[in-house]
Amino acid sequence: MPVKRFHFLAALSLLGSFALCPAVSAETLQEAVKRSIESNPDVRAVAHNRLARDQEVKQARSGFFPTADVEAGAGKDYVAKPFDEDLEPWQVRLGLRQNLFAGFSTMNEVDRQKARVQSGAWEVQSTADNTALKTSEVYLEVLKNEAILKLARENLTLHERIADQIRLRSESGVDRRADMDQIQSRLNLARSNVVVTEQNLLDAQTNYLAVVSHMPAQLSRPEVDEQLLPANLEEAEEQALAAHPQLRSANADIEARRKQDEVAKSPFMPTVDFELDQLYEEDTNYSSYYDEDKEREDLRLFLRLRYNLFNGWKDVARKQETFELVNEAQEIRNHTHRQVIESIRLSWRAHEAAKKKVEYLNQRMQFAASTASAYTKQWNIGERTLLDVLDAEAERIDAARQLTTAEYEGLYARYRILNGTGRLIPALQLAWPEEGAVDGENPPAQAEEPQPEPTRVSLNTIKVQ
Known part of the structure; x- marks a missing residue:
């Protein structure tokens, strides 16, 4: 009796512990991106750099005050x-x-540091947007590999079922021994494919851990509103050139270098x-x-x-140096311009190709499913062999696998377009990190219908480990 009572209490406590454990909730892409930005070292590094530049503005303004x-x-x-x-x-x-x-040096130095703050803010936005794109990639990779693993296991189950039927028919003398050898070969290939897809899923989960800082759990497939995408390639290029944060950061760097060039003129004037x-x-x-x-x-x-009359040509050399630095910043901006155009064009082409692939693979999937169903019916009346049925079912599963891959490629291409136009974070209903705020910048125009309040991403609460 005491033993039974002990087992009863142990079972009751075990059930209670399960009841107290919080259920693992599904993680949306928005939540994954938010967590990734909050913990990503690259985003945190540029955010700290942006805050440091604020202090450089204060240092430059000290020239307006007495000592x-x-x-x-x-x-x-x-x-x-x-x-x-x-x-x-x-x-x-x-x-x-x-x-x-002082030859306007203080005023120009303040303006230079303000331009550097603007550049740093755009850099925070660019890094956050790129982190969001990387998070989207690993998020979709996990979902894609989960779907492919499910198809691989379905394919293995199908092979095992048909292998059992062929074995029974072979032992009874209905089917040939060669059919049994063939199905065994294909069965082992199906088992190998399951192992490969399981490994691919584990790799995708590891990549997810590296980006989001925790393992994936119950991910849900996201969708992209087509209204958020540009109407055509030309519009996509215009949006990218107008709003890409990396390009705007490069423009702010040019302004900072020009102000630096103005500061270099001050030694030629009296104080x-x-x-x-x-x-x-x-x-x-x-x-x-x-x-x-x-x-x-x-x-x-x-x-x-x-008033300095001679300084060993130091001031002349400094002025020439800042002139060349302006030219350097302009060439960096030109290079960034090319990269932005290249990126948005590649993303748009990938998007267009994925749409066509999905259309054709959908048709293939329909025909493959119809063929598999017809072969099963024909086998029931003796017009097809089990190997014919297996071939048709394998074709259907392969069509489903390729369709799944194309759908996720198309979904990722849409996120690439949003990233290429600098609007991936707003598209996910997230606000930029506080360090990415730019003075004098209005938020992008939203649709006429009310939009939910963007989720604020704050890096101030992150503790250094």
């Missing part, structure tokens, strides 16, 4: 002439400096400073030794102009 300094010192002075006595001098100076003119000094000292000047009151107190006001 205040305090100097104090005390020591021992062993004097031999003009008198023989040891002194103990001390000095305190309070200084204030305010630059009034004007206002200086105020309050001085307290004793025994620092020998002439005061003969005064009864050896302490000295001065207040000095200066308007000081400085």
Whole structure:
């Protein structure tokens, strides 16, 4: 009796533990992208770089403010002439400096750092959008390989069922021994295909783990609204050139280099400073030794102009350097322009090809299914062999596998187009990371019907491991 009671309580506690375990919920593509962006080191790195550039703007603005300094010192002075006595001098100076003119260097440096902040913000958007595309790729790869594994197992079940029937017919003398050998060969191939597809799924899950930082669980197939895609290739190119964040970052880099070139002009102009000094000292000047009151107190006001006449051609070389840096930034922008056009054209062509493939493979699938059904009926009346039925069913499963592959390729091509136009994150109803906010930028126009509030992606809550 105690033993039964013990087993009953153990079973009850086990059921209770299962009841308390949270159910594994399906993960949508939007959720996977959000988690991926929050934890991706590349996104976090460019976000920190963007925040660092904010501080560089503050550093540049410091040139608009005065500087205040305090100097104090005390020591021992062993004097031999003009008198023989040891002194103990001390000095305190309070200084204030305010630059009034520096060849517009401060203003241009502030503008340069602001342009670098804009460039960094666009870089955050570009990296986040590329991370979203990579997440979409591994997400779809898991779903595709799960579907292909299901077909491979269906194919194996079909081979096993027909192999059993042929074995019975061979043992009874109805079928030839060669048919049995053939089905065994094909059965082993089907088993091998299951092993291969299982390995492909494990690889896809590992890639998912590397990108999203956790294993996939109950993924759901996403769909892309065709209204989000451009109407044609020309419109896709226009959208890419107008909104691709990598290209906009390159344009901001050019502006930063131009402002740097303006800063390099400032050494060719004079600087004007206002200086105020309050001085307290004793025994620092020998002439005061003969005064009864050896302490000295001065207040000095200066308007000081400085103009360099020769600096070993350093400033000339610096100006030429910044000129070449502007040209470098322009060539980088031109290279980025080419990459953006190449990417959107390849993505669009892949999208068009996938649509045609899916159309043809759908027709193939229908004919293969019809053929398989007809062969089964014909075998029932003795007009077909089991190997004929197996061939037809294998053709149907292969058609389903190719159709599945083409459908996921087409789906990924749509995400590539959205990424190529810089709109993948908004298309997933996600907001850009806070560090990707760009001053003076309006959000892209949305459809007339109300849209759900975008999910905010924040990197501030990420803890460094």
